Amino acid sequence: MEKIIVRVPATSGNVGNGYSSIGLALHMYYTVIVEEETEKWRVNHAFGDSVPHDDKNLVVQTILKVNPKIMPHQLTVMSDVPLEKGLGSSTTAIAAGIKIANKLENMNLSVNDQINIGSRMEGHPDNIASAILGDITISHYEDGKTDVVKAHMPDEMQALVFIRNEKITQKKGMERFPKEIKFAQEVQTSSASNVFVAALMQKDWDKAAHMVEADSLIRTGQGNDFKDFKVIQQTAHELGIYGTYISGVGSSIITLGDYDHLTTLQSKIENNDQLDGKCRLIDLDRDGATIRGED
Known part of the structure; x- marks a missing residue:
């Protein structure tokens, strides 16, 4: 076959x-x-x-x-x-x-x-x-x-992925989330997501990047234990970079941006002794899953 x-x-x-x-x-x-x-x-x-x-x-x-x-x-x-x-x-x-x-x-x-x-x-x-x-x-x-x-996503967009050495399973990560949330917080979260999508469609990445970082359920669930995120976000802000978020339930932290900004951020992260993990600067995939046959 x-x-x-x-x-x-x-x-x-x-x-x-x-x-x-x-x-x-x-x-x-x-x-x-x-x-x-x-x-x-x-x-x-x-x-x-x-x-x-x-x-x-x-x-x-x-x-x-x-x-x-x-x-x-x-x-x-x-x-x-x-x-x-x-x-x-x-x-x-x-x-x-x-x-x-x-x-x-x-x-x-x-x-x-x-x-x-x-x-x-x-x-x-x-x-x-x-x-x-x-x-x-x-x-x-x-x-x-x-x-x-x-x-x-913008053509120049890449992702700086900080992969934490600590392994967080789906079950463990979900246990950190509150069982209930306040209505006001849900409104804030959904409105930020709405503006993010609208800004993305209008190719306004500056506004979209700020909405990525609006207070979210993800960070509320992680609480004060997730110090790596705060360190990376603050370092990115010092460089004028916005668009840092927690991927999934918390084992990776991603910052979105262009190559020049992200390589500078990567250097600072890799030289920060507070952070226990490794960085990968990667492109985005534009095509999704592919399948082909070979004789």
Whole structure:
């Protein structure tokens, strides 16, 4: 059979105040090569023993959830998306599984069908929408259906990703969020998100960047424990850079900007002994998940 190669970008969810709504695709990739049929599912990867090599692997579980009749195959996974670091590592596996199932069985799932499947599996649409579509996406998920708009970040935009050495699982991160929020805070959060999207559509990045940093549910949930964010944000402000936010539930901090500003910020972060982590300056992904066949 011809090999099928799927490539899915890393993603950042909860961009600014767009909690479980706004996602951003990043130029780091999870790649799956679908090889020959086998008696049992076999997944080759270098993640270690904590990630299954058989049908318990998330990409295989996704394939079978989309279509349980698909025969076992050998899969080879290569990835530079770090695990459990707020960069959509689980989303990449889910998106890849959806794409593979659609290809192997010629299911003709539309892009919206694929996003709906992924949103139902994850319970929120921000990461899966941007993983499949690329660039920045704004989504609404309700009753198993997702409405998505893909927007365009400025051409010169890059992301400086600070990946904390501390690992924060989804469960641990969610435990930091308040069980209830005040109505006034919800109004403030949603209005900031609205202005961010409107400014982005009008290509007013200066205003959009400030809205990224408006008080949000994410930082309220992290509380005073999240000192790395405050240090990076303050350092960025000293350089005149706005657009720093917490990606996902907190293992990564992202600052958006152009190359010249972000390289200066990167140098300062890497020389700051208060911060325990590493920086990566990366482009944004504009195209989303891709799939192709090779003879």
